[in-house]
Structure formats: structure tokens, C-alpha cells
Amino acid sequence: MMDSVMGRAGGILTRRRFFEQLAAVGGVSLAMAGMDALGFGFASASELPPTLTGGGKGAKVIILGAGLAGLTAAYELGKSGYNVQVLEARSFAGGRAQTARKGFVDTDLMGNRQECDFDEGEYINIGPWRIPYHHQSTLHYVKKFGVQLELFNNDNDAAYVYFEKGKGPLAGKPVRKGQIAADARGYTAELMAKVASKGDLDAVLSPGDRETFIAYLVNEGRLKRSDLSYKGTDGRGFDVLPGAGIDPGPGKESAPYAFTDVLNSKAWQVLNSVAGWEQQRTMLEPVGGMDAIPRGFVKNIPDGVIKYNALVDRIQQNPKGVKVSYTDAAGKKAELEGDYIICTIPLSVLKNIRMDVSKPFLEAMNNVAYAPVNKIGLQMKTRFWEEKHWIYGGHIYNDIPGIGTISLPSTNWHGKKGTLLGYYAFGGEAAKISALPPAERAKFAVAQGQKIFPEYAENFETSFSKSWHLDPHSLGGWAEWSDDGRKTAYPVLCEPDGRIYLSGEHLSYLGGWQAGAIESAWQQIAKLHQRVQQA
Amino acid sequence: MRSVMGAALVFLAVAGSAVAADTGQSLYNDNCSACHQKTGLGVKGAFPALAGDKLVKGPAPLLVTTVLNGRGGMPAFKSDLTDAQLAQVLTYIRAAWGNKAAPVTGADIAAGRRKTSAVAQPKNLQAH
Numbered sequence: 001m002m003d004s005v006m007g008r009a010g011g012i013l014t015r016r017r018f019f020e021q022l023a024a025v026g027g028v029s030l031a032m033a034g035m036d037a038l039g040f041g042f043a044s045a046s047e048l049p050p051t052l053t054g055g056g057k058g059a060k061v062i063i064l065g066a067g068l069a070g071l072t073a074a075y076e077l078g079k080s081g082y083n084v085q086v087l088e089a090r091s092f093a094g095g096r097a098q099t100a101r102k103g104f105v106d107t108d109l110m111g112n113r114q115e116c117d118f119d120e121g122e123y124i125n126i127g128p129w130r131i132p133y134h135h136q137s138t139l140h141y142v143k144k145f146g147v148q149l150e151l152f153n154n155d156n157d158a159a160y161v162y163f164e165k166g167k168g169p170l171a172g173k174p175v176r177k178g179q180i181a182a183d184a185r186g187y188t189a190e191l192m193a194k195v196a197s198k199g200d201l202d203a204v205l206s207p208g209d210r211e212t213f214i215a216y217l218v219n220e221g222r223l224k225r226s227d228l229s230y231k232g233t234d235g236r237g238f239d240v241l242p243g244a245g246i247d248p249g250p251g252k253e254s255a256p257y258a259f260t261d262v263l264n265s266k267a268w269q270v271l272n273s274v275a276g277w278e279q280q281r282t283m284l285e286p287v288g289g290m291d292a293i294p295r296g297f298v299k300n301i302p303d304g305v306i307k308y309n310a311l312v313d314r315i316q317q318n319p320k321g322v323k324v325s326y327t328d329a330a331g332k333k334a335e336l337e338g339d340y341i342i343c344t345i346p347l348s349v350l351k352n353i354r355m356d357v358s359k360p361f362l363e364a365m366n367n368v369a370y371a372p373v374n375k376i377g378l379q380m381k382t383r384f385w386e387e388k389h390w391i392y393g394g395h396i397y398n399d400i401p402g403i404g405t406i407s408l409p410s411t412n413w414h415g416k417k418g419t420l421l422g423y424y425a426f427g428g429e430a431a432k433i434s435a436l437p438p439a440e441r442a443k444f445a446v447a448q449g450q451k452i453f454p455e456y457a458e459n460f461e462t463s464f465s466k467s468w469h470l471d472p473h474s475l476g477g478w479a480e481w482s483d484d485g486r487k488t489a490y491p492v493l494c495e496p497d498g499r500i501y502l503s504g505e506h507l508s509y510l511g512g513w514q515a516g517a518i519e520s521a522w523q524q525i526a527k528l529h530q531r532v533q534q535a
Numbered sequence: 536m537r538s539v540m541g542a543a544l545v546f547l548a549v550a551g552s553a554v555a556a557d558t559g560q561s562l563y564n565d566n567c568s569a570c571h572q573k574t575g576l577g578v579k580g581a582f583p584a585l586a587g588d589k590l591v592k593g594p595a596p597l598l599v600t601t602v603l604n605g606r607g608g609m610p611a612f613k614s615d616l617t618d619a620q621l622a623q624v625l626t627y628i629r630a631a632w633g634n635k636a637a638p639v640t641g642a643d644i645a646a647g648r649r650k651t652s653a654v655a656q657p658k659n660l661q662a663h
Contacts, residue, residue: 109582369608370610372570428610431610435564472580480605482605
């Protein structure tokens with residue numbers, strides 16, 4: 001059966017031809033079932049934008065916000081013959097997809113003005129910074145606009161973990177993640193294997209399964225087959241590295257930590273059987289900064305479509321059309337009329353703008369919280385993490401309040417300098433650090449990083465910090481839906497209120513990701529288009 | 536699983552009581568003042584003033600569930616602070632800047648958690 005339907009292109013099977021042939025034989029449903037069976041079950045809706053056949057019929061759409069959702073809507077609708085106009089509060093496009101590099105200016109609600117003074121070529125993605133391989137919607141535009149990608153190291157066994165709230169000799173000590181993984185899983189496998197071999201798990205394992213289970217544990221924990229013990233393994237590193245000749249020759253493998261020390265360290269918090277769906281080990285990033293994606297959109301949207309420095313004051317609608325009042329760059333009041341609105345303004349900001357929508361819609365908007373989120377880029381004189389510690393990208397997981405993760409750049413390997421992410425923290429911890437002026441935030445970040453790398457403070461040159469909850473145009477990093485809000489408010493906001501359609505990461509289950517913004521825009525413009533075609 | 540979660544909550548509660556040095560004011564300064572300001576006056580158009588605010592001075596249950604679950608741009612604090620800490624900070628804002636409302640107790644917070652299933656979640660190492 002498989003052979004007869006498997007498509008071959010010049011003798012080579014391609015996935016697409018395989019599914020096309022399945023579709024030809026059994027219809028689309030069989031093809032979809034086949035995709036699911038093979039684990040390719042990604043619905044096509046999240047891979048490609050909707051096809052807007054039939055054109056815009058002269059409809060004028062006002063798009064509020066030139067972040068990823070607004071840019072997607074403007075690009076797709078404009079391309080399909082709609083009359084689009086975008087109002088953007090900032091002086092640039094991209095929304096939260098911002099990259100701080102030399103000359104980038106940010107002023108927060110507290111009046112902290114920062115002008116980035118990194119060296120040429122150094123940068124920090126203060127908003128989105130990594131793209132899981134399965135975010136095909138984001139990658140669709142990356143490809144379309146010719147944005148160059150590089151690998152983002154999202155999991156590095158050589159990176160340190162540092163848990164100061166643990167107990168025992170490993171607490172408050174930088175330890176390589178691979179060592180914690182080898183020991184925690186090795187000892188656990190040893191325990192299970194020994195219990196199983198005594199027959200103590202026979203209630204749940206058939207005799208055949210028992211042997212296979214033990215074989216799995218030997219493999220998983222790198223146990224000695226003879227006595228099912230864990231005595232360390234080469235993967236956790238060497239005290240003397242193997243090399244040439246007799247000396248160092250085979251080298252000397254490192255000894256495992258005691259199981260109790262590993263458990264008490266709490267460092268096992270970094271271990272999971274498999275990466276979370278959103279935290280794939282394989283991630284990607286645009287070369288030179290995430291803002292390459294919005295810049296790709298802007299290059300492909302006609303000049304004049306996006307009006308910058310336009311602050312929306314009032315959003316009106318009636319059965320015949322919509323009207324947006326805004327303040328332009330010169331401080332002058334202006335108005336824009338149209339047929340529909342796609343509003344991508346974060347709900348945290350939108351709730352402060354008067355808008356003609358129903359009461360349930362307004363109440364739903366108030367039902368979502370936004371996350372305080374902090375990031376700081378620290379420019380370092382040398383790449384000591386690579387040179388001295390052999391850590392090429394990845395994260396330093398830790399439990400230092402206010403730090404979250406420290407992350408090492410996946411770009412410009414072996415460059416002269418480097419810019420690392422000194423903290424990436426959320427919630428109350430982020431709120432606390434954001435109350436400090438920028439110089440104090442940097443001082444805090446450097447002092448904490450020094451606990452992990454002895455070279456940290458002496459290499460620190462300059463910083464750029466961002467607190468998203470203090471950004472007047474974002475007022476938070478991303479929407480944080482409660483289970484209750486998802487049930488009650490979310491469905492209300494996903495549907496248009498009259499002629500107003502909301503869109504953005506907040507109206508997706510990919511919250512906080514660019515893919516959420518893009519796919520939300522795809523969904524809303526498809527709905528809008530259907531309505532225009534029927535009008 | 537359930538019993539493990541229970542154990543984790545007990546641990547959190549113990550850890551919370553160990554932070555006895557916190558006062559309502561220090562908790563406020565650390566967790567709230569970045570937005571609502573130490574003056575309690577907020578930032579116009581972004582973060583509401585707490586001084587003289589109806590919600591702050593009103594019945595405790597609504598204030599408690601708002602702080603536990605967040606609302607309209609404000610984050611949820613259900614996982615960041617213990618019941619005792621939340622009671623301290625809410626008692627503080629109900630008596631500061633000329634506000635005059637009854638103290639909030641740990642029992643009030645616990646009731647709010649029960650009513651809205653606002654259980655503290657373990658912290659994620661990563662997001663986005």
C-alpha cells in the first residue's frame with residue numbers, strides 16, 4: 001500500500017508528492033490523516049497566509065499599529081487590492097520586534113532616556129529574539145523577504161546552571177548542565193534498573209518488557225551493563241582531556257557528583273525529557289538582529305502606507321464606516337475615515353483609548369493581564385564565555401531573583417567583543433528591577449553575573465535595558481490569559497465588533513511570539529475578506 | 536501529582552513566613568512602585584493612581600482577586616507573593632496616601648484564591 005502510493009520525483013520520494021498521491025487516492029481527509037500519522041500534523045492554516053481572491057473591491061482598511069500583526073495585515077491586504085493605511089505610534093515599524101544597536105533611543109514612562117552606545121556590530125534583541133523551527137508563519141516572511149538566518153543555540157549542555165537557593169556543595173556554584181543531566185538521569189536509571197531487575201516492578205512489567213525496560217535504562221542512564229550501576233560517563237566531561245599519544249592519551253574522565261548533592265542542588269529544574277513545544281532546541285534568528293523582519297515588511301509595503309508618530313486618540317464606528325482620530329508627529333490632530341479597522345494595539349494600551357464597541361467587548365478587553373518583562377544587553381570587552389569557558393551560546397539558568405536567565409549570543413562567534421543578555425525576567429521580579437534607573441539596573445545585572453563568571457565585571461563596558469511594562473506603546477511584554485479569560489473574554493475579542501477587528505499575539509495561543517501576531521492577522525484578514533466579498 | 540503539588544505549596548508557605556523582615560511598604564516598593572509609583576499616584580494614561588482609588592478602598596474581595604489574577608494590563612501576582620505578603624501589601628495600600636480602609640488578612644487572600652482558583656504556579660525557566 002505504502003509503496004504504491006508513495007510518490008517519487010525522479011526516483012526520489014518527496015513528502016509533498018506522497019501527500020498529493022494520498023489525496024488523489026483517498027481525498028484530502030486521507031492525506032491529512034496521513035500527515036497526522038507521520039507526525040507532520042501541522043495545519044496548513046499556520047503555514048501560509050490566506051488567499052484573498054476577488055480583490056478588495058475598493059474597501060479602505062485602517063490598520064492601527066505597525067507591529068508584526070499590523071505589518072502582516074497591511075502587506076497581505078495591500079497586495080490583494082485593498083486600500084490600506086497604517087497608523088503607528090512609534091517612529092519605526094516592528095512593534096515589540098526591536099533591536100537595540102548604536103544610536104537606538106528608548107524613553108520609558110518614568111522618563112529614563114537611553115541611547116544605545118554599543119560598538120558597531122554589537123546589538124541586543126530587546127523584544128523577540130528566537131524563532132522555533134515550527135513557527136512556519138514567521139519563517140514564511142523571513143524567506144519571502146530574503147532575511148538571512150542563523151542557528152540560535154537554545155540548549156547548551158556546556159552552559160552553567162547556578163542555583164543558589166539549593167542546598168549542599170553544589171548550591172550557589174556554577175555547574176555545567178550536562179553534568180547535572182548525566183548524574184541526575186544516570187542515578188535515576190540505576191535505581192529503576194536495579195528495582196526492575198529484582199522483579200519489584202513485575203506488577204506493571206511483563207517478563208519480556210522487564211528486560212527491554214532494563215535495556216532502555218542502561219542506554220538512557222549510560223549504566224554499566226554488568227551491575228547496572230552509574231559511575232559517570234564521558235559525556236559529563238573530563239578532568240584530563242583525551243588527546244594525542246600516551247600523555248594525555250585517553251585522558252581522565254570526571255567523577256560524578258553524589259546523587260544527594262545533585263538532588264539538593266535543585267539544579268535538576270533545568271532537566272526535562274523533551275524540550276517544551278515552544279522551547280525547541282533548534283531555534284533560528286535573523287543575522288544582525290530581529291528587526292530585519294519588520295524591515296523586510298516595510299521594504300515591501302508601498303511608501304506612505306505607514307504613517308509614523310501617529311498616536312491614536314479615539315476610535316469611532318457606525319453602520320456605514322469607521323473614523324480614527326489621532327495626533328500626528330507635529331502634534332496636530334488629524335482624522336482618517338475608512339470602511340474597517342484592524343486594531344493591533346495591545347489591550348493594555350487600547351483600554352486607555354476611547355473606542356465605540358459594545359459593553360461586553362470592553363469588559364472582555366479588561367479581562368487580560370500583561371506581563372512585566374525586563375531585558376538587558378551587556379556589552380563585554382571579550383567573549384570570555386567562549387574563550388575561557390568554551391560555552392558557545394545557550395542559557396545560564398539560575399534562581400537569582402530578578403535575573404531569570406543570562407543568555408550568551410549565538411552570533412559573531414570568536415568576535416572581538418560580544419553582547420550577552422544579562423537578565424530576562426518576568427512578573428514581580430521584573431517590576432522590582434525596572435524601578436531602578438538604567439545605570440543601577442546594569443550594576444545589579446553585572447554584580448549577579450559575577451557570581452557565575454569571574455571575568456564578568458572586568459569585561460563589562462556598557463548596557464542597554466528595556467522594561468516592556470514601562471513602554472508607553474506596549475505596557476507589558478505580552479498578554480497573560482487566565483484559564484477563565486480564555487474561556488470568557490478571548491472568544492469575544494476574536495470576533496469583530498461591528499467594523500473593528502482586533503489582532504495581535506494577544507489573540508492567539510502563541511502568545512508573546514511573532515508567529516502569534518502573524519497568524520492572528522491571517523485569521524482576521526481572512527474573515528474581513530470574506531465579508532467584503534459578500535457585501 | 537496532587538500530593539506533590541500539595542508539598543510544594545507547603546514549602547512555599549514556609550518559605551514565605553521566613554521572609555518576616557518584609558513590611559507592607561517594602562513589598563509595595565519592590566513589587567508595585569515601578570508602575571504605581573512610590574507616591575501611589577500612578578502614571579497618567581498608563582497606570583492608575585492607588586491614592587484615593589475606589590477599588591483600593593472598596594470591599595477587600597474584589598481588590599484581592601484583582602491582585603491575584605491581574606486585570607487590564609496589570610500582571611497576576613498569585614505566583615509571586617505568598618498570602619501573608621499579599622495581605623501585608625494590600626493592608627499597606629489601604630492605609631497609605633490618605634486611604635483609610637480596613638486591613639486585609641491572609642484568610643482574605645486564601646478565600647480569593649479559592650474563589651478564583653488562583654493557585655500559585657511553579658515558575659517557568661523560560662518564556663518566548
